[in-house]
Amino acid sequence: MSSKLLRGTFILTFGMVLSKLIGLFYVIPFEALVGAKGSELYQYAYIPYTLFISLATGGLPLAVSKFVSKYNALEEYAVGQRLFKSGLKIMMVTGFAAFVLMYISSPSIASFVTVSKSQNFTVEDITTVMRAVSFALILVPFMSLIRGYFQGHQSMGPTAVSQVVEQAVRIIVLLGGVFIVMKVMDGSLVTAISIATFAATAGAVGSLAVLLWYWKKRKDDIADLLVKDKGAVQISLPQIYKEILISSIPFVFVGIAMPLFQWVDTLTFNRAMANIGQAKMSGNALGILNFSAQKLVIIPMTLATAFAMSIVPTVTKAFIENRMDTFSNQLNQAFQILMFLTLPAVIGMSILAKPVYTAFYGYDALGASVLETYAPAAILFALFSVTAAVLQGINQQKFTVLSLLTGILIKLALNIPMIEMFHTEGSIYATTIGYLAACLINMYIITYFTGYKYRMVIQRTLLMAAFTAGMALVVGGAEWLLAPVLNPENRMQSVLFTVICAGLGAIVYFILSVKSGLAIQLFGRRIERLQQKLRLKF
Numbered sequence: 001m002s003s004k005l006l007r008g009t010f011i012l013t014f015g016m017v018l019s020k021l022i023g024l025f026y027v028i029p030f031e032a033l034v035g036a037k038g039s040e041l042y043q044y045a046y047i048p049y050t051l052f053i054s055l056a057t058g059g060l061p062l063a064v065s066k067f068v069s070k071y072n073a074l075e076e077y078a079v080g081q082r083l084f085k086s087g088l089k090i091m092m093v094t095g096f097a098a099f100v101l102m103y104i105s106s107p108s109i110a111s112f113v114t115v116s117k118s119q120n121f122t123v124e125d126i127t128t129v130m131r132a133v134s135f136a137l138i139l140v141p142f143m144s145l146i147r148g149y150f151q152g153h154q155s156m157g158p159t160a161v162s163q164v165v166e167q168a169v170r171i172i173v174l175l176g177g178v179f180i181v182m183k184v185m186d187g188s189l190v191t192a193i194s195i196a197t198f199a200a201t202a203g204a205v206g207s208l209a210v211l212l213w214y215w216k217k218r219k220d221d222i223a224d225l226l227v228k229d230k231g232a233v234q235i236s237l238p239q240i241y242k243e244i245l246i247s248s249i250p251f252v253f254v255g256i257a258m259p260l261f262q263w264v265d266t267l268t269f270n271r272a273m274a275n276i277g278q279a280k281m282s283g284n285a286l287g288i289l290n291f292s293a294q295k296l297v298i299i300p301m302t303l304a305t306a307f308a309m310s311i312v313p314t315v316t317k318a319f320i321e322n323r324m325d326t327f328s329n330q331l332n333q334a335f336q337i338l339m340f341l342t343l344p345a346v347i348g349m350s351i352l353a354k355p356v357y358t359a360f361y362g363y364d365a366l367g368a369s370v371l372e373t374y375a376p377a378a379i380l381f382a383l384f385s386v387t388a389a390v391l392q393g394i395n396q397q398k399f400t401v402l403s404l405l406t407g408i409l410i411k412l413a414l415n416i417p418m419i420e421m422f423h424t425e426g427s428i429y430a431t432t433i434g435y436l437a438a439c440l441i442n443m444y445i446i447t448y449f450t451g452y453k454y455r456m457v458i459q460r461t462l463l464m465a466a467f468t469a470g471m472a473l474v475v476g477g478a479e480w481l482l483a484p485v486l487n488p489e490n491r492m493q494s495v496l497f498t499v500i501c502a503g504l505g506a507i508v509y510f511i512l513s514v515k516s517g518l519a520i521q522l523f524g525r526r527i528e529r530l531q532q533k534l535r536l537k538f
Helices: 003-025 027-057 060-073 077-113 123-138 140-152 157-184 189-227 237-255 257-275 279-309 312-320 324-351 353-361 365-393 398-422 424-450 455-482 491-515 518-523 525-533
Strands: none
Touching: 003 027, 003 157, 003 279, 027 077, 027 123, 027 140, 027 157, 027 189, 027 237, 027 257, 027 279, 027 353, 060 077, 060 140, 060 237, 077 123, 077 140, 077 189, 077 237, 077 257, 123 140, 123 189, 140 157, 140 189, 157 189, 237 257, 237 365, 237 398, 257 279, 257 365, 257 398, 257 424, 279 324, 279 353, 279 365, 279 424, 312 324, 312 365, 324 353, 324 365, 324 424, 324 455, 324 491, 324 518, 353 365, 353 491, 365 398, 365 424, 398 424, 455 491, 455 518, 491 518
């Protein structure tokens, strides 16, 4: 891999991680300002917005990145330029169309999720916040395509910087606006959340300004490339868009997998809770499920998936070159790294659900209970992402549509009866079963087309499970010893409680994995160097 590509990958990864961290920690002051009711109202708007964004972009920004890179490698720079200019027009049209559609359909969507007068918010309230966020749809697709174009030129800086600026501007406007409305003007919660959702538009403006600045700065370099264009390839835009349509649909589905599952909850949760006489508390529970707890659950999933996904390009290359031994070895490593990082993280989060939830949002018995049940599902979220990426690598990405639709149908079928039986946790069980089915289908398809066997992954996962059990005993023991000293229901004390217990658990898991040789087999010399620096002897 070239040093330019390595540097670009690092910059893009760093920008994504920093952006996600900003997006994670803003929830602490946000929750303090608006409470659980505010989080409930916020997620009513943001989940459909995420789906509309995916429909508006249709995978085109990623496809532009891929095709620009492909034709640049052939020195056919004009082809990529034509695609980019055409794509900008399409994104302007689809973005505006998505805005109009969301704006017009907001009352209908709001009326569907509002099933009882005892709920916290009316149809008008939900419609207002949905319409506030819909304006961002005009800009985000257009902005995303420019990012894709820069990435196609192996220039990751504009994307990374614009992502961080977008997130920073969004959070500043969100928190500043909410604070002014709630604390200075003593305004309504609906007005505050409307500003919070409209902050997505402000973030998009900030990001677009950064991208346009980069465009002006690099305009001459792009013009120089066009002078060097060979002009030997004659391909029409309809031909390119046909290929894009075929290849991008699976990416769109994978990208909206989690929002789709959340959307099922948005449409059915309140109705199911009303059926069992729990309509009054359903909104608060849904806010915890789809916003507060979900933000925490995806932390271990994001980190583990990032590590595992870094191996996928190597897996793809080995498959294309028909080096099946290398393919199996690399896939073994990807799955093992995924389980190695995710398994202890989610079990630890589940055990420490009360102090972890309290540290972020303040004590809430339902929140702690939901997080305790929800955390293990992150294993399946991460596994779905990695298996879908592998299917892409072996050119069988169409099956991700099949697996995801199967999972969604299972979620739809089970959600209401599960919620009626187990209340809020029932939704988590339905999500877990749906994701499990999707993962099993993906895994079977990988075996069917490659002959890959999961024997080693299963064996190593059992070993990791044993280490995790040892870690869990230590964490549980530390929790029991600290309970009389530190109150996990106190916000400040819960932070110290979590750090001590999680730290002890991490040390135990690290020692067990290094002493057994597992960590060295997965991460190689990096672990050996760390061991030497820390002067650890086992």
